[in-house]
Amino acid sequence: MPGSDSRPFFLNLIKIRxxxxxxxxxxxxxxxxxxxxxxxxxxxxFEMSLRGEREFNQVMLDLQQFWVKLFxxxxxxxxxxxxxxxxxxxxxxFDLGLSKQQSRLTxxxxxxxxxxxxxxIMYGICx
Amino acid sequence: MSxxxxxxxxxxxxxxxxxxxxxxxxxxxxxxxxxxESIDFxxxxxWVYSPFNxxxxxxxxxxxLWHAWxxxxxVILDYFPNxxxxxxxxxxxxxxxxxxxxxxxxxxLVVIS
Numbered sequence: 001m002p003g004s005d006s007r008p009f010f011l012n013l014i015k016i017r018x019x020x021x022x023x024x025x026x027x028x029x030x031x032x033x034x035x036x037x038x039x040x041x042x043x044x045x046f047e048m049s050l051r052g053e054r055e056f057n058q059v060m061l062d063l064q065q066f067w068v069k070l071f072x073x074x075x076x077x078x079x080x081x082x083x084x085x086x087x088x089x090x091x092x093x094f095d096l097g098l099s100k101q102q103s104r105l106t107x108x109x110x111x112x113x114x115x116x117x118x119x120x121i122m123y124g125i126c127x
Numbered sequence: 128m129s130x131x132x133x134x135x136x137x138x139x140x141x142x143x144x145x146x147x148x149x150x151x152x153x154x155x156x157x158x159x160x161x162x163x164e165s166i167d168f169x170x171x172x173x174w175v176y177s178p179f180n181x182x183x184x185x186x187x188x189x190x191x192l193w194h195a196w197x198x199x200x201x202v203i204l205d206y207f208p209n210x211x212x213x214x215x216x217x218x219x220x221x222x223x224x225x226x227x228x229x230x231x232x233x234x235x236l237v238v239i240s
């Protein structure tokens with residue numbers, strides 16, 4: 001009966017505490033949607049950059065803007081997360097790492113590899 | 128609907144095959160970009176329009192758009208139970224993805240300069 005115990009009888013997304021495997025999963029979805037939304041913009045930049053030297057330099061200049069840079073950083077994170085979380089899901093398709101312990105371990109491994117790769121690429125771009 | 132009951136299997140497999148291909152190509156792109164000596168138009172243009180890279184980029188584009196289609200389709204089917212809204216959103220997404228493909232392939236295959 002609603003109200004007779006402390007269980008919530010409505011879905012409060014903020015109060016739900018997801019396990020690390022669930023966090024990986026929902027961010028795989030969120031990063032996927034972000035990447036999808038960026039496709040037309042990426043194609044636009046790609047096409048522009050190939051039109052000529054002037055257009056190429058203009059694209060390079062546009063990418064230096066603060067908000068664009070911020071968006072690019074979010075996109076980079078999205079790609080890196082989608083990559084590693086996706087590899088993990090491919091492994092589960094082959095019945096690899098299905099136990100509770102293993103799946104938690106590989107979820108943390110995804111986060112670790114993701115951070116390392118993200119920092120390495122950011123470092124590679126900045127240097 | 129030639130194989131009733133299997134409608135979900137084909138997109139599922141396409142999602143996995145394109146995923147593996149995209150993953151490999153991403154690593155190749157990353158290695159290529161970091162081996163560029165400088166970022167200028169000349170080098171970028173030459174890299175994109177070398178025959179190998181043009182073909183690879185075209186295949187990559189098709190794989191990414193196909194992968195995105197299956198993924199976004201799943202997301203829409205999960206969150207929008209209303210048939211009319213589903214149809215509208217799916218049509219919109221399909222339109223954006225097809226337009227993106229034509230635009231991208233045009234830039235790749237119809238060499239402008």
